Amino acid sequence: xxxxxxxxxxLKNKFKxxxxxxxxxxxxxxxxxxxxxxxxxxxxxxxxSLKNKVMNGDKITALVYLSENCNKAEPEKLxxxxxxxxxGQIKKENxxxxxxxxxxxxxxxxxxxxxxxxxxxxxxxxxxxxxEMCGHPLNGNDYFYAKLxxxxxxxxxxxxxxxxxxxxxxxxxxxxxxxxxxxxxxxxNKRIDLTHLDxxxxxxxxxxxIDDALYIEEISKEVFCLTIAIADPTAYFSKNSxxxxxxxxxxxxxxxxxxxxxxxxxxxxxxxxxxxxxxLRSALVxxxxxxxxxxxxxxSIEFFLAWIKSKEKLAYYDVSNxxxxxxxxxxxxxxxxxIHQLKLLYSFYLIRRKWRYENTLILKSAPEYRFxxxxxxxITNIFVEYRRTANYIVExxxxxxxxxxxKFLKDKLGFGIYNIYTGxxxxxxxxxxxxxxxxxxxxxxxDITTVKGFCKIYRQLNNQKNQYxxxxxxxxxxxxxxxxxxxxxxxxxxxxxxxxxxxxxxxSDLINHRLIKSVIFNNKVxxxxxxxxxxxxERRRMYRxxxxxxxxxxxxxxxxxxxxxxxxxxxxxxxxxxFGIRVCLIENGAIAFIPLSFIVNKNDFLFVNNKQGILYLxxxxxxxxxxxxxxxxxxxxxxxxxxxxxxxx
Numbered sequence: 001x002x003x004x005x006x007x008x009x010x011l012k013n014k015f016k017x018x019x020x021x022x023x024x025x026x027x028x029x030x031x032x033x034x035x036x037x038x039x040x041x042x043x044x045x046x047x048x049s050l051k052n053k054v055m056n057g058d059k060i061t062a063l064v065y066l067s068e069n070c071n072k073a074e075p076e077k078l079x080x081x082x083x084x085x086x087x088g089q090i091k092k093e094n095x096x097x098x099x100x101x102x103x104x105x106x107x108x109x110x111x112x113x114x115x116x117x118x119x120x121x122x123x124x125x126x127x128x129x130x131x132e133m134c135g136h137p138l139n140g141n142d143y144f145y146a147k148l149x150x151x152x153x154x155x156x157x158x159x160x161x162x163x164x165x166x167x168x169x170x171x172x173x174x175x176x177x178x179x180x181x182x183x184x185x186x187x188x189n190k191r192i193d194l195t196h197l198d199x200x201x202x203x204x205x206x207x208x209x210i211d212d213a214l215y216i217e218e219i220s221k222e223v224f225c226l227t228i229a230i231a232d233p234t235a236y237f238s239k240n241s242x243x244x245x246x247x248x249x250x251x252x253x254x255x256x257x258x259x260x261x262x263x264x265x266x267x268x269x270x271x272x273x274x275x276x277x278x279x280l281r282s283a284l285v286x287x288x289x290x291x292x293x294x295x296x297x298x299x300s301i302e303f304f305l306a307w308i309k310s311k312e313k314l315a316y317y318d319v320s321n322x323x324x325x326x327x328x329x330x331x332x333x334x335x336x337x338x339i340h341q342l343k344l345l346y347s348f349y350l351i352r353r354k355w356r357y358e359n360t361l362i363l364k365s366a367p368e369y370r371f372x373x374x375x376x377x378x379i380t381n382i383f384v385e386y387r388r389t390a391n392y393i394v395e396x397x398x399x400x401x402x403x404x405x406x407k408f409l410k411d412k413l414g415f416g417i418y419n420i421y422t423g424x425x426x427x428x429x430x431x432x433x434x435x436x437x438x439x440x441x442x443x444x445x446x447d448i449t450t451v452k453g454f455c456k457i458y459r460q461l462n463n464q465k466n467q468y469x470x471x472x473x474x475x476x477x478x479x480x481x482x483x484x485x486x487x488x489x490x491x492x493x494x495x496x497x498x499x500x501x502x503x504x505x506x507x508s509d510l511i512n513h514r515l516i517k518s519v520i521f522n523n524k525v526x527x528x529x530x531x532x533x534x535x536x537x538e539r540r541r542m543y544r545x546x547x548x549x550x551x552x553x554x555x556x557x558x559x560x561x562x563x564x565x566x567x568x569x570x571x572x573x574x575x576x577x578x579f580g581i582r583v584c585l586i587e588n589g590a591i592a593f594i595p596l597s598f599i600v601n602k603n604d605f606l607f608v609n610n611k612q613g614i615l616y617l618x619x620x621x622x623x624x625x626x627x628x629x630x631x632x633x634x635x636x637x638x639x640x641x642x643x644x645x646x647x648x649x
Contacts, residue, residue, distance in 0.1 A: 028056040028105040036073040044073035053137040056105040057082025078138035087168040111145040126155030158377030161553040176265040184235040205315040208270040228401045229283040231273040251539035253505040257371035294355025319390035349393040360493025361455040369589035379558040382588040406496030410486040415527040417508040420487035423454040428476040454490040467626040552641040555590040560636040592643040
């Protein structure tokens with residue numbers, strides 16, 4: 001029989017020798033090239049005749065034919081599709097609907113079917129929808145197809161950048177229509193009447209969800225007594241109530257340009273709990289003494305519940321102008337009692353800031369970019385705001401409040417929601433030490449792992465004119481974490497830090513409110529579950545991704561509207577990659593990309609050290625991270641929201 005034929009057996013064995021079955025991820029680029037990338041960073045070419053069977057990002061198995069000229073991969077089985085639930089735009093062709101996914105290098109035309117939530121007659125070309133992948137060629141289907149789940153918006157809706165991005169990440173953005181109690185639940189004679197004190201609030205002029213108020217007095221020539229009153233939303237709803245469950249799910253109030261998503265219903269966040277002037281409000285209060293050196297008197301820390309009435313709502317801009325003695329077009333006249341508070345707060349700020357500058361760490365604040373929009377959501381301008389005296393006064397007060405809460409919860413309960421930051425990654429300690437020593441900063445493997453040693457290093461880095469080293473060693477640092485057990489925060493130079501000053505906006509602060517109250521009321525309470533901590537972590541990461549994508553979309557729209565192609569932007573290099581340079585346009589905060597082909601000629605000898613963030617030309621440094629350069633707009637790719645620039649000279 002043929003199966004015993006030695007020639008055929010030899011051919012089969014040879015065939016098997018030349019083929020391998022491997023797993024990998026499909027990679028496509030904008031030029032149509034398709035390959036299979038393995039975890040071992042090996043790449044196998046997928047022929048054009050087969051690339052329509054897969055999508056960029058699909059995890060598959062493939063048969064790989066090994067030859068001297070080219071290693072070809074033939075897609076065999078789908079392990080995990082890249083597209084599952086996704087967002088896309090509809091196109092109608094020959095009375096059929098197709099959806100195009102809005103992800104990088106996703107060019108496939110996906111046939112779509114309707115469900116009961118989406119009516120065929122309501123759809124138009126360009127509409128945005130959520131879809132669910134149902135068919136894939138590697139699963140035996142003839143083509144890609146998806147089921148339309150939810151309508152998002154018309155192409156002409158000016159809210160598309162927000163609605164589409166939020167839908168992509170499944171972020172609930174609709175207003176909360178939850179009815180809440182208008183009376184406080186935890187009525188107690190433990191609430192102290194502080195309505196006679198001259199509390200003031202300092203915030204942005206348009207802020208409605210005001211969650212902190214300050215009062216200060218000079219009780220001796222050597223001591224300030226600072227009272228920090230924080231809004232008390234947990235007085236109006238209980239744990240596991242509908243409001244609480246929604247707040248836990250959202251985890252934060254999301255502040256996007258021109259679009260906010262509250263964690264709590266507006267009835268609470270901007271009304272009953274907001275510390276608006278002249279209104280009686282329940283508050284959780286921290287009172288602490290600070291000596292004239294600038295240190296916290298630890299045995300003076302106390303937490304209690306109170307009634308307060310803010311005497312004045314002040315704006316950062318106006319307070320800064322007053323304290324910095326700067327004239328403005330519209331001069332604000334403050335009441336004598338308010339002026340007294342502002343002068344005392346300013347004295348406190350100067351002393352505390354000086355102590356932190358000399359003993360802990362004050363990181364340089366980044367500018368904030370404000371988007372000015374018209375009623376149709378079109379950006380008319382982007383302007384930069386720098387933090388000023390009033391911002392720093394509130395910052396110092398809030399840092400003290402959170403240090404006090406960290407110590408209070410640690411001493412009284414032994415747990416809470418703590419912000420922990422441990423500086424440099426242990427795996428890179430030796431490398432960082434050597435880098436610092438080479439640059440004249442004395443340290444060692446032990447000091448760099450302590451709060452005191454870390455702060456000393458960064459005080460020296462902050463004082464350097466050249467910011468390259470500061471930018472470079474950031475890549476060796478750990479990320480900030482949230483944990484239920486106390487730990488150090490190297491960035492603030494403290495051994496314990498628990499935030500509680502934004503309970504209207506952050507669920508972690510809401511949890512700490514309940515824990516502090518449990519001590520005040522002498523109630524038993526359990527340590528927060530790790531699952532809740534994990535959710536908060538995940539929501540914070542997602543919030544940053546969503547914010548970045550919305551801003552990139554808005555920046556692309558704004559930059560594309562600038563007609564003057566010769567306009568020169570000042571930019572800072574933020575990263576150097578194999579294929580180009582990423583820069584931040586200092587004027588408006590937009591992130592842009594310079595391809596290497598715009599920097600050098602093909603024949604130039606170029607070396608990219610992306611680890612060090614340096615670009616060498618003929619063995620000499622051409623560019624490095626932190627360099628300030630000047631660029632012009634080359635192209636804005638509205639389909640991917642990428643801004644491409646080129647050096648102006």
